[in-house]
Amino acid sequence: MTNIAATTDWREARRRSAHNAIIDAAWSLVREEGLAGLSLRDLARRAGITAPTVYAYFDSKNAIYDAMFGRAATEFAERMAEPYGSDNPREVLAESARRFSQFCTNSQAHYQLLFQRTIPGFEPSPESYAPAVRSLSLARERLALNGITKARHLDMWTALITGLVDQQVSNDPGGDRWTRLIDESVDMFLAHCQPTRAVRKPTSRRT
């Protein structure tokens, strides 16, 4: 019986490994051809199999996008959760922004699949989406450590950083024209949201 169980595990492991190899090939291909340029024929060729064999592992093309999303979201969450070099809240926040930016500019396809909705009929499954939710929750905590707890300030934060990344990826791919503005943008954001010094504008701004 242990033999049977072992065999089952072994097959399971092999299957998972083949599964992963296909997603590897998919990301490698998408990195070159763009997210929309992914075709099952090319994918199979790069993975060293034939197109129908892909269907032994994935039900449809969207299932492949979903697995790609899940993989990328997990990698992203792990990267964002790694230990930070400082325990100064401001520095942690800035470093998280730099990590986000590096992750996105490292491959435009990652940014498009994870943070924009550019594939026509594709919606990530809840399981694939879970790591992204976890990452957002960590961002909320990092802001809280800086004394920022309002929901709309979290939205302003995500808009501020994705805006820099978006401009970078769209208008200066491979460069740093916008990403080099991250630190100054973080300063601007904190100066606005942190009520440490005397209130600059007496008009009420609560939501």
Added chain:
Amino acid sequence: MTNIAATTDWREARRRSAHNAIIDAAWSLVREEGLAGLSLRDLARRAGITAPTVYAYFDSKNAIYDAMFGRAATEFAERMAEPYGSDNPREVLAESARRFSQFCTNSQAHYQLLFQRTIPGFEPSPESYAPAVRSLSLARERLALNGITKARHLDMWTALITGLVDQQVSNDPGGDRWTRLIDESVDMFLAHCQPTRAVRKPTSRRT
């Protein structure tokens, strides 16, 4: 001779009008199906002609995208150049941001085609691109009226506003979760860039 000239003008006008009608149909279709979902068959059907006839007006599909880009860029530039309701520089700047946001959220396809690069092999021609350059120049002037002249602050401005629009379009289409943060973001931006009050941070920040 005047007859011939008149006939030529007339034909030219008719041709331009048919040209425009096709681009009308293209935008109407893209609004429903998404930018990538544009096909010449559907386009022709909506324009009341057949697919080959489209080639009497455009050399290729990318030529159609280019004409769509040109049309949208012109409309955008005109909208942004319309008279502003106030002559307070700050209010003009905020109104320009609201106009930009309304233009983009009005149709995600406009935003994608004009401000992102989501179509694989497409690059706008210089003629189609010209109005966009003009608009950016106007933005630079509006910032200058607010005492903001540094190049990197223009980049921060575009990132700030496109970030809000991008988050709005990607994560809350049809809503106002991010666009309602425009005014506060403008405040934040001006407070940071305008050196009116006492310098907040003595560290040098010149570029």
Added chain:
DNA sequence: GTCTATAGCTGGATAGAC
């Protein structure tokens, strides 16, 4: 300029042998 007809290709997905 507009049509019908169709070429030529590529896409996702399936059938069925092994």
Added chain:
DNA sequence: GTCTATCCAGCTATAGAC
């Protein structure tokens, strides 16, 4: 699970009659 062979649909673009 993997293959060959194939289906069927969609696409851009062209040929040629009118």
